[in-house]
Amino acid sequence: MNSRLVTIKLSGDKGTPVYQQIKDAIRAKMQSGEWQAGKMIPSENQLADSLNASRMTINRSLRELTAEGLLKRVHGLGTFVAEPPRHAHLVKLVSISDEIKQQGKQHSSQLLSVETVISDAELSERMQLAEKTPVYKVVLVHSQDSVPIQIEIRYVNPELVPDFLEVDFTETTPAEHLIKSIRPDELEHIVQAIMPSTFIAEHLDIPATEPCLKLRRRTFKGQRVVTAVDLVYPSSRYDLGARYAPS
Amino acid sequence: MNSRLVTIKLSGDKGTPVYQQIKDAIRAKMQSGEWQAGKMIPSENQLADSLNASRMTINRSLRELTAEGLLKRVHGLGTFVAEPPRHAHLVKLVSISDEIKQQGKQHSSQLLSVETVISDAELSERMQLAEKTPVYKVVLVHSQDSVPIQIEIRYVNPELVPDFLEVDFTETTPAEHLIKSIRPDELEHIVQAIMPSTFIAEHLDIPATEPCLKLRRRTFKGQRVVTAVDLVYPSSRYDLGARYAPS
DNA sequence: GAACTCAACTTGTATATACAAGTGATCTGA
């Protein structure tokens, strides 16, 4: 009788559904590292017993987490923590911190610089601004469980986001702030394969011989460019991906 | 008494779950244009009655279709057909020959190999097939005005496309044939930056030091993989891009 | 007419129950 109790605690939050609390609790287990990839988690019946929920409710939680790619279920065998599939959504407008947290990992970012630059010809073209006008620029490194995973080089239109430099980027990421404050209505991106510059290789902690993905993105409000950003990923650590129905 | 019967027909296919048949039937309604975007669809109770299924089963179908973005539900009001998201390019299922011709260039392709391979563990996983089953494989080089621009390494599910090897690939590309013969309803892709293998570098006529984009794509019909393909582009000659409205 | 109540719908969640079917270990018999 090895029926050690399952040590899961629900938030008990009135107002959030039970199946959601269960999902959150399981995500937390994975995030904390207590449930590593490959581990078999308690069965539906065990969870139902120890959480005082019906098996159908447990089933819904596990089924949804499986659809989200966090769990893997084998008929007749059990439920296991999935290998994290390391890809980012190409299509959705999500901030990298959300994406990392979704996978049960820890996100952190380091602000490398904040400044106002005067646009040259190329940047003016890209931002659709007159030449030699001021543009805000920030550079950050994003890490997943302390491993650098993305460099963000972002330019922001000061006319549309005048308060941008006052944001505390230790609290929120630039992308989060921009999505929240300006609701962009159009999005453009281009993907390229590049060799990293020494600056990038250094901050991503990769050899200069390792290819990187560069996601060059612009978001628009009306016809005007809100922000233009280069997101550089080391290919060994992250892919970009998407799944959807074709038109 | 405006209780016109709901004219939905299930496949009745023993072996596929009822909730899945219902999802397929609803997708078909939308695909045929009978249920346009914005239309309110029958309520759970109406569907349950006319399909002889329990409301919980209907609920599961509708909930999953909502998660997939095909439906929109409003508490207390009803269920509606969602607006189709418009995305482009990276997102659309277009064959490279169309894309090249679109730009007013000349497309040509060279067939490097056609064969039947026996799936190993990795390929089986990717194709969602049992291990050590036969899979069709073709390799081509696509050129734009005689400059090689893409290598296509494609695997095809023989169960779903048994006639694949009989197609004349000097006439049509594999992608064209697959889009036309099987109308896939789901698409997944992952973008990576890679260094080319010597095989790839040779056929793309690039130095082995030039990074490439690898677009790894799978298309689905129902829940089954129709085809899995790697498309490798030399970064100096081609970018991938898209522009659309965020959700 | 305006405000309020209420009934009739909708979706959202939670439960108990049932059976099918896959997996792996153990037992059984030749």
Add this chain to the structure above:
DNA sequence: TCAGATCACTTGTATATACAAGTTGAGTTC
């Protein structure tokens, strides 16, 4: 020893039932 049956587990699906909660429109009252 080996092959097969059986059992104890697992997930997968389907159902009936129940109540909560949001929305709308019809009816009532002032």
